[in-house]
Amino acid sequence: MVAEGVLEGLDPDQRAVAEAVRGPVCVLAGAGTGKTRAITHRIAYATLTGVVAPQRVLAVTFTTRAAGELRGRLRQLGAPGVQARTFHAAALRQLTYFWPRVVGGEPPRIIDSKIGLVADAARACRLSYGRSELRDVASEIEWAKVTQHRPEDYPAAVVRAARRPPAEVVDVARVYAMYEQLRRERNLLDFEEMLQLTAAVLTDHPEVARQVRDQYRYFVVDEFQDVNPLQKLLLDTWVGPGRDDLCVVGDPNQTIYSFTGATPSYLLGFTAEHPGAKTVKLTRDYRSTPQVVRLANGVIGQARGEAARRHRLELVAQRADGPEPVFNEYDDEMAEADDVARRARKLIEEGVPAREIAVLYRINAQSEAYETALAAAGVPYVLRGAERFFERPEVREAVIRLRGAARAGADAETDGTGLILTVRHVLSGAGFSDRPPEGAGAARARWESLAALAQLAEDMAADDPRAGLPEFVAELEERAAAQHAPPLEGVTLASLHAAKGLEWDAVFLAGLAEGTLPIIYAETPEQVEEERRLLYVGVTRARAHLSLSWALSRSPGGARRRKPSRFLDGLTGKTTTHTPARVDRGKRRGAKGPQPCRVCGRPLTAAVERKLGRCEDCPAELNEGLLLALKDWRTEVSAEQRVPAYVVFTDATLQAIAERGPESLEDLAQIPGVGKTKLDRYGEAVLALLNA
Template sequence: MGRVTAAVPPPGSRPADPDAVLEGLDPEQREVATTLRGPVCVLAGAGTGKTRAITHRIAYGVRSGVLPPASVLAVTFTNRAAGEMRGRLRSLGAEGVQARTFHSAALRQLQFFWPRAVGGEPPRLLERKVQLVAEAAARSRIRLERAELRDVTSEIEWAKLTQTVPEDYPAALVKAGREAPRDPAETARIYSTYEQLKRDRDTIDFEDVLLLTVGILQDRQDIADTVRRQYQHFVVDEYQDVSPLQQRLLELWLGERDSICVVGDAGQTIYSFTGATPDFLLDFRTRHPGATVVKLVRDYRSTPQVVHLANGLLAQAAGRAAEHRLELVSQRPPGPEPVFTEHRDEPAEAEATAATVRDLIRAGTPAGEIAVLYRINAQSEIYEQALADAGVPYQMKGAERFFERAEVRQAGLALRGAARAGGANDTALAGAVTLPEQVGAVLAAQGWSPEPPGGTGAVRDRWESLRALVRLAEDFAAGHPAAGLAEFVTELEERARVQHAPALDGVTLASLHAAKGLEWDAVFLVGLTDGMLPITHARTPEQIEEERRLLYVGVTRARKHLTLSWALARSPGGRASRRPSRFLDGLRPGSAAARGRGPGGSGGVERG
């Protein structure tokens, strides 16, 4: 039901023919791409090509005339994901389709309709709310340490995304079974003061963008009708991560229509602390009884060994999400077994990790294809030091934004000036013919050279940033052969606007939450002890299961090499009182109910 199939194109037909988009898709991906009418729910496991499936669906619909480009709104959760989607759609000939985050799409509508709905200029958007929360706490005569300030800010965000007002916050915690990081009454007071400060200063935060857009669409039927005339077809990526507020906004966009395609995996729900819930994904068929449901389980990312471990991890899960788990099937050749390593203390674990990373790089694995992932950001410092001591370059995921770096801003200005001066006609670019050569020539004055500088530190960091721009020019030229400096500068400006940063070289250090949506050839999951994963404050069965899913997300980031490690003590000479994460029971050799080895089995436990 709902499938649209174009006629087989004649020999010599134009590349814009719809069926050209379907080439290379597997049967399930093809079903997603060709089912263009009615509600569609895609249950897509990690590494199964969900972005490929939905972008080809949009492109197939555009090329076949079923989906007018300007009528399609594709929403996801990060600027990086939205940028990647836009890039893929452009390469598939589906220009004109809007691919945005929920917040970006809502902000655009809010700013456009505010004068008509409210009058005057819209309030100023508060980029970061932490400072205002700190002021609200001070006015409430509550002293907050830095970590406590972060906790209260997160609680305010959760309350707003679940549409909870300050006075209802304590009761909402009880109803949700949520454990508050501090006294709920105090948090409610800070929350109330924070809201008053925003009103006094005519500012709004990111959650207000959603709330106000929902309010306008609910209260103004004429505006809702205008939006619905513009957007008639919707695609929602990472649907397991929607909050009740985002779901309400989606319903208002959709109205009484059913042209919606959602994509998600309940097994990767790891953001419940922000109000996200997989219930909307799992209940999709209840709300849309005639929906087409397609499961993507062919894993093109990871080896059978990694997939076997991931499947085994979720096989032990409980709860509603576990009942709908997807059994992945690797499509890759066999690789090395996952390695489990036990260490006497944390410094020994970090040193051993850095040494193995260095060996991988020497054996030919690019540093940019390696990641060290941990549960909380506080764990990064010891790995930063160990990698630096081993002479291994690294980058911090979630650190300073790429386009806000001084060297990147300077490079952008230089490229813009060269483009205005005439690109290849500029004497400074003599001999530079291709776009990458031109970009390299401009950036040479900024410190770029084909060979990296020695050592680490600020000089190396600057070089890595410039190299990322040169590589981005190479990728852009490959997709746009006729493009010059002016077009590349436009691409950079668009990427900066939506914070779609290019990949940097260097081993990635990131929390498990920050690693969602990314992948590497080699992944090191470190600090896997009870109390860290699951984290100590995860006490309810639901919270424990979310911690298990967090580890699952970490495992499924690895394409080939996977190492899972833990330390028995914190410091050298300390008491070896820690135990490996309970989630590894039955998976690591020697643990209770350990699974057998063989194809896709688990390797032995090494001790460092």
């Protein structure tokens, strides 16, 4: 590619980044402003104009997925030799290479998780922790290490940082000290020690430092607002004294990981540390509609503190108008989850793909209500942050089968159709079929994983009709190395922290009540402001459809004492004490509070019980012949409409119909799972079956 061609299609600010080929450079990039595009074009332009050789560039980011995306874009731009890695991957590569020369002997083993070693350390200290407590203590040790506090310094550091440790401070310090002792005795390295040791090797061995600095002369660091003190130490060691070819990119408005030791101070203080540094701001938002951008600016515009005001990025929307954000208030969390599921299903029926919808919440414990509600509504979902895609047994089996088929030369055809058919044929041996299994559960999850691989083959064939099975397997292996999972066909459920860096057509921000956002233990002004930035991150994940909601009580019939988040003050169109239109559970189900069992009268809380209208173990008259007839009818309809069977009606809804035997459309409409759309579409056919 010709160098000038790399600059084509960039907006003025992006082009300013790309043309600033000599450092130091600081890019303040707002959400959706094309920062990855800007920095990859900058690297490509610098290599194509001869400013730097590709192999002399090190681009550093925070996730293997982001690093993989950088490498992919750079290849397309004609800079395939650039190294794009995470801090940990780059450090491990260097440490492994230099270990025989500077240390010798058996290199230590890298541990992926601290929890096992923390458990051993706790037992040695005669302390008993559960699984969640072990995880929290491991996170606390990680914070202490990245902020470079030793066990004896830890108690004082906790006080200075106003942290809330997961256990007694003295106990955490004891476990931390024992953890370090056991780690050394067993010749183990955790990720933090790996960074520390790499920096120490370069500092203590000048010949190693010279070799590394000769290899890498040109640095780009993405998400610089998330750098912690240990990563900054290693970066400074890499760059070395007297060199300034460093470009950093970040957004102070998206600083949401300070609890892990990350700090925006390095981004905000970059020009002070590097006098004469060029600063470029990216504010043109290409992701979201003006309506979403207006709300995002409103949320972050209320941020308090001098630094927040001085470094605020006011986004300017570049897309056409879309729907206004919707604010909903509910009596309780169950009603909120039910209505979010109903509205997600409506979006899917209107043509929004399920994978382009997300429900985001503050803490992972909130996911259960939405898992239940979506399952009851017949909406597929994917829980982000659960088991990694490429580590799932069915995916590992499928990749092995595809690899074997590629070695055997399974795809003789070289057009896109041949690739698609070959992949589907191989996946069929792992249990894949054109039609998904009914219901949810393990079988459905397995099918969804294999379907994602089949869809990836279709996408690859569309991009490159000449691609064959070997190219597809190579793509899978590269994605596995980068943990770059293909999109699964389901509504995404994720915490706000896990959603950073992602985007969807439609986003539901749920549980926006005081005590949850900001979280109750956000006590200092700095902690509260980080919670505000967390909401800003959530808002800016949405391209077009955005819904924000909260519940006044936790449980049906509970005291309605909650208040909407203070971060919404003045942004809902009216004061947040006003109640927008919401689902009225009393009108919908005929009574205030929880729905009673129609057999024994006990309040129903489980989604499947509410759909059936009774406790699962209460007796009910079931017309089994009618249920079979309804399932046969559903199979025909789903085949005709080319949709999964559960999209027509779920098993639980069909069972409720067979049990209750509604005699009119009005009776049918009272059964949960039969909304207006399905009543209009299928009501007469269902009644005809009942009458027959």
